[in-house]
Amino acid sequence: MQLHNTTKYAIRILCYIADNGNEKLYSAKELSEILGIPYKFLTKIMIELVNAKFVNSIKGREGGYELIADPSKTSIKDILETFKDLEEDNTCILGIGHCDCNNKCALHDKWVEPRALIRKMYENTTLEDIKDKDFKL
Structure with missing residues (x-):
């Protein structure tokens, strides 16, 4: 992703x-x-x-x-949705195109759980969580 x-x-x-x-x-x-x-x-x-x-x-x-x-209420998911990055979340991890339950690639079933965890991280991480840190921008 x-x-x-x-x-x-x-x-x-x-x-x-x-x-x-x-x-x-x-x-x-x-x-x-x-x-x-x-x-x-x-x-x-x-x-x-x-x-x-x-x-x-x-x-x-x-x-x-x-x-x-409000940084405490603005999730990374909100930003991703604004730029429509989550819509392309169903692209095949192997780069074969669209991947779903009816049209699976070799890694599709293995990728479902990590993709869900990444989405949850985007939902649960706000600007407040990542500001005031000594991160490279």
Whole structure:
């Protein structure tokens, strides 16, 4: 189960803002430089995060982005759903395409339990859980 770059970047952006607090607004340029995310890609992600009500966008010269989602109530699953990463969860672990109970690959039955555990981890992990940690972003 591999996350798309868009989703990985969105998680990093939200973690960074949650970790550093809302004492200031974060510009797209600043976030791009600090997190090493290409500027144009970051701005597209920010539009999605604004539309999903994770962040607020303040226009103007002194504008930027602020976190409006409660980090203790924002699960990683919420972010994955915004970027539709969980919809592709049924792709075959061997890369053969769609995999289900009627059309199984050799590892399908072995992958059911680990996939369920990963989904549970996404559901039970919030931004609050992973902010304020000394993790690489």
